Amino acid sequence: MGADVEKVYTFGMGNSLVGVVTEPEASQQKQGLPTVIILNSGLIHHVGPHRLAVEMARDIADQGYTVLRFDLSAIGDSQTRKANPSYQERAVGEIKEAMDFLGKQKGSEKFILIGLCTGADNAHRAAVADERVTGCVFMGGYAYPTRHTYFLKLMEKVKKVSGKLFIAGKWKNFIKKWLRKLKPRKQVISGPEADDSYFWKLPDKNVAIKDYAELISRKVHMLFLFTASELWMINYPGQIRDSFPTLDFEDLLDVELYRLSDHTYTFLSQRELLTARIRQWLENSYGQQRLEHDVR
């Protein structure tokens, strides 16, 4: 971290939301870049699992971006609200409040949302709902299987137990067992605690097609990051593009599969790869814009 400046704010309805804004030191500040918002992962407060959100915010600020990490209501340091819409509706509304706040406080007009687990789900919904979002990093977000996904799963299973397949009389049972395992699981992803509000459900694929079509039409850059914990739903980087053959993602889609990492990037080596990848994605997606802006 350089000499980034961090300030804490309360904002939103009744000043009930709490967040920390990290800004680059004066010499690193660049005009025209979107402001980055890091969302809660499940019930973990805005520091993030293993302090991931703090490290990420400071690293991104070092690239010249202003970054907010904040707590949704009833999580971490933010207050509980009495209004009672669904968790998803509430989350989208509060993300909008964060954008409104940054618009007033920092003059921000465009935003990048970063979310892990339920944060990815919330980032998706907010991006679809609000045109100010121009980029998203979905960590452990949505993925839909293709035929190739199942083929790779089968190959993996075959590789693991190929020797046993030739034991007389047992191969039929093995194949039956594997075929059962290959059936798609119930696609519900859990947050860190067993609360219905902090689970998310993979949307119907037709809804996802409509949503991504909307994001593509608005030229929203998307970075999908997956780990070994999500291999059951995505097992090759081309799967996102393959699973939506009717959509042309152009150069808006980036996908990375970290086969050595767990869901929350516990191990430091994997976190370094993660932050470097996000840095690279920001440079590729917004660096050129920045250069054009500087030239003018």
Add this chain to the structure above:
Amino acid sequence: MNPFFFGDTNKQLYGVYHPPAAQQYRDEAVLICYPTGEEYIRTHRVLTQLTGRLTSLGFHVLRFDYYGSGNSAGRTDEGDVSQWLQDIKTALTELKDMSAVSRLSVIGVRFGAALAALASSETRLNKLVLWDPVTDGEAYVQDMMDMEQALLEQHRDRINHSITEMPHTGNEFFGFHFPDAVLESISGVKLNNVIMQASSISLTITEEKPVYKSLLENMQQKNLPVVCNYVPNDDVWHGVESLKLALISPVLLQSIATFLADGG
């Protein structure tokens, strides 16, 4: 509630001050000392809940993050015991200024309890709550090493890779980097050697262990005003599976709140 940064501008600390919510304010403020490393993340929610109970009883409360942890400045590998003790001093001063009370009490959890005990040897407190304290830094470090190794092996099995293919610094513990110097400073902490200064001390434990019996006897031998509050709960501190657990115990929170409010 007032979240803010305080302390040295180059080492600013993040804190959240909660004024009393009761009509009757107490002339007493409570500082909450989080655990360090991964346990900080898992106890954040329960300590926020505890804060709510205390403010409803009329206490002023400050929760804060040590340097190099949570929202405070600094990298994770930059804090150590002497820094964290300095942070507690800074936070106590800040809390006293904000609340304008005459009595200060501290609740410390796990290694935060060890730090709170050490801090009390320099600053006399009204009440001190040691919640499942780490009593021996060396054993704690060894426990963390064993758990990290178990986590790594479990992960290796899951990802079906050789352990040698999984880069590991050797000084990381559940996602937090503690260099040798930090581990040495933690290892040097032995609660039995600490002379705590408080009008009343609660050893609040969720499991009965010989180390706690020994600590209690040691404190009694020193004529410290200590009571032991045993509140059985699931073990959320030991073993790799515990890393998935957050501590939820309304009974435990009530026990601590009662001790602070009534002294019993």
